[in-house]
Amino acid sequence: xxxxxDRFVHSAGQMxxxxxxxxxxxxIIIQELQRSNGIPDSGIRITLTxxxxxxxxxxxxxxxxxxxxxLQVTVKEDLPRSMRLITWPHQRQMADVKxxxxxxxxxxxxxxxxxxxxxxxxxxxxxISECPRSxxxxxxxxxxxxxxxxxxLKGITRLKVLEIAASRYPGRAAGPAYGRAKDREGGVYYxxx
Numbered sequence: 243x244x245x246x247x248d249r250f251v252h253s254a255g256q257m258x259x260x261x262x263x264x265x266x267x268x269x270i271i272i273q274e275l276q277r278s279n280g281i282p283d284s285g286i287r288i289t290l291t292x293x294x295x296x297x298x299x300x301x302x303x304x305x306x307x308x309x310x311x312x313l314q315v316t317v318k319e320d321l322p323r324s325m326r327l328i329t330w331p332h333q334r335q336m337a338d339v340k341x342x343x344x345x346x347x348x349x350x351x352x353x354x355x356x357x358x359x360x361x362x363x364x365x366x367x368x369x370i371s372e373c374p375r376s377x378x379x380x381x382x383x384x385x386x387x388x389x390x391x392x393x394x395l396k397g398i399t400r401l402k403v404l405e406i407a408a409s410r411y412p413g414r415a416a417g418p419a420y421g422r423a424k425d426r427e428g429g430v431y432y433x434x435x
């Protein structure tokens with residue numbers, strides 16, 4: 243939960259929206275929601291809006307909305323090894339901020355479907371960046387994990403993948419801009435700028 247709260251607090255700060263609750267208060271509200279609904283294993287969505295604007299544009303006191311849904315985890319033995327992607331030139335505005343702005347992805351849905359693809363992979367200036375709801379990784383034959391560093395939303399799954407890579411290849415974690423982690427067998431992860 244802490245990684246999600248970190249990203250939520252960061253995003254609210256970047257958007258200059260006052261959450262109106264401390265991290266501890268948010269944690270308590272989420273735990274109470276799970277207890278009250280009797281759904282301990284669930285998806286939690288925390289949404290912070292600009293509030294009820296008097297003119298439909300200016301910021302007001304933000305609205306904090308926390309919703310919960312049961313998780314439907316299905317484990318299949320025959321999961322596909324890959325996803326089919328189309329590419330599209332696009333850069334999300336304020337890419338490091340978690341938002342509900344999926345305008346481009348929604349607009350591209352017919353093209354994604356007609357192409358027989360599962361999703362779209364954005365790129366800009368010749369560099370791949372991310373999919374609308376997920377980060378992008380390439381794993382090379384020599385165990386190199388390649389993933390963008392900037393101009394993306396640094397997702398929680400991405401964070402966990404890089405943590406696992408750093409633990410697998412100890413002592414060589416990625417630096418603040420980009421980096422490599424390597425072990426004796428030559429495995430590497432790399433974040434490109």
